[in-house]
Amino acid sequence: MRTKKRVLWPVLLLGLSVVLLLLSAVGSARAALTYYSENYAMEVTVSSIGVTLVENGEDVSYRNYIEDDWSDSGSGELLLGLLEETNGKLIPGRNYQEAIAVKNSGAIDSYVRVILYRSWQDAKGEKDTELSPELIDMGLSDGNGWVIDAKASTPERMVLYYTKVLPVGASTPTLCETLRIHPDIFQKVTEERTPVEGGEKITATYQYDGYFMSLEAEVDAVQTHSGREAIKSAWGVDVVIAEDGTLTLAQ
Numbered sequence: 001m002r003t004k005k006r007v008l009w010p011v012l013l014l015g016l017s018v019v020l021l022l023l024s025a026v027g028s029a030r031a032a033l034t035y036y037s038e039n040y041a042m043e044v045t046v047s048s049i050g051v052t053l054v055e056n057g058e059d060v061s062y063r064n065y066i067e068d069d070w071s072d073s074g075s076g077e078l079l080l081g082l083l084e085e086t087n088g089k090l091i092p093g094r095n096y097q098e099a100i101a102v103k104n105s106g107a108i109d110s111y112v113r114v115i116l117y118r119s120w121q122d123a124k125g126e127k128d129t130e131l132s133p134e135l136i137d138m139g140l141s142d143g144n145g146w147v148i149d150a151k152a153s154t155p156e157r158m159v160l161y162y163t164k165v166l167p168v169g170a171s172t173p174t175l176c177e178t179l180r181i182h183p184d185i186f187q188k189v190t191e192e193r194t195p196v197e198g199g200e201k202i203t204a205t206y207q208y209d210g211y212f213m214s215l216e217a218e219v220d221a222v223q224t225h226s227g228r229e230a231i232k233s234a235w236g237v238d239v240v241i242a243e244d245g246t247l248t249l250a251q
Contacts, residue, residue, distance in 0.1 A: 050106030051221045054171060056081075056099050061219075064106055078217060082179070090181060095139065098179035102162065102219055103171040110166050110221040111247065113235060114175055116158045117218070123210030135185050136213055139178035146175045149237070149249060165224055165245040181213070 050064025055078055064072040082096050083089060090096070102112045118133035133156040140148070140158075149159040162172045188207035193200050222230040224245065231239050231247070238250035 048107045049110060049221055049223055050104070051110065051112055051219050052103040052105040053217060053219050054101040054103050055079075056097060059103070062105050078215065079179070092181040092185055093183040095178040095180050098138070098176060099174040100176050100217065101172050101174045102166070104166045104168050104221075106221070107168060109168060109224045111224060111227060111231060112162050112166055112172065112219060112221045114160045114162075115218040116160070116176075117156060117214070117216040118158075119156055119214045120208075121212040121214060123212075125212070128211065131185075131208060131211065135182040136215060137178075137180040137182055138176045139180065140176050141174050144173035146173070147249065152237070161247070161249065163247050166221075179215075 048064055048066045050062065050066075050072070052062035053060045060076040060078060062072075062074050066072050078100075079098070082098070086094070100114070102114060104110055104112075116138060118136040118138070120128040120131040120133065120135075122128050138158070140146070140160075145162055145164050146160050147163055149161060152159040160175055162175075166172060185208060193202055195201075220234070222234045224230075227241050227245075227247070228239055231237060239247045240250055241247045
């Protein structure tokens with residue numbers, strides 16, 4: 001089962017006269033997307049499976065499988081408070097708090113996976129394939145149970161697994177802590193110099209003026225019962241599961 005919600009804000013790479021400051025900011029795009037695997041949920045008759053996407057300690061989106069349907073669902077948006085400290089401007093090079101975690105809001109223990117998507121669109125809303133998605137830098141956490149599937153990941157898509165069983169009511173550690181737009185986005189710029197009284201006026205025009213940043217998060221969960229088979233069916237990956245329930249991606 002999959003739902004999607006996307007909101008795009010324009011990137012404003014503004015040319016400034018005389019002094020060029022990194023205060024002409026990049027706008028952000030935000031979207032929260034939560035979906036869940038039904039393959040093995042259908043085998044559950046009494047219990048329910050469900051997860052909630054958590055951002056900076058607040059629930060954003062949730063979906064819980066109860067009584068044979070997904071009606072217990074809600075979808076919000078990420079990054080709503082991201083720009084409050086900078087008056088609505090996203091300043092390249094600055095680290096903004098963006099702590100993302102997953103909570104088990106169902107009634108059975110689960111394994112969870114998160115996929116983060118990053119991309120750019122031009123001023124016409126068409127996807128840009130030249131501007132690197134890696135300029136949208138998610139500060140991934142390290143050594144806290146989350147692992148990235150390098151084989152399945154690309155610059156645009158990062159696939160992460162939480163390697164431990166997520167008990168009912170518990171939350172994972174954060175999979176990322178910050179979001180940053182790399183200042184390299186300002187590298188492609190042309191300058192126009194115009195003589196004025198007492199000197200000259202310098203106007204900068206950025207190549208990516210009017211672009212959009214797109215960020216999406218997907219979450220899904222499978223039950224721990226017959227976990228290896230459930231993960232293979234739902235996610236298409238081979239894992240090794242230790243006696244304590246910890247999973248390792250097969251090489």
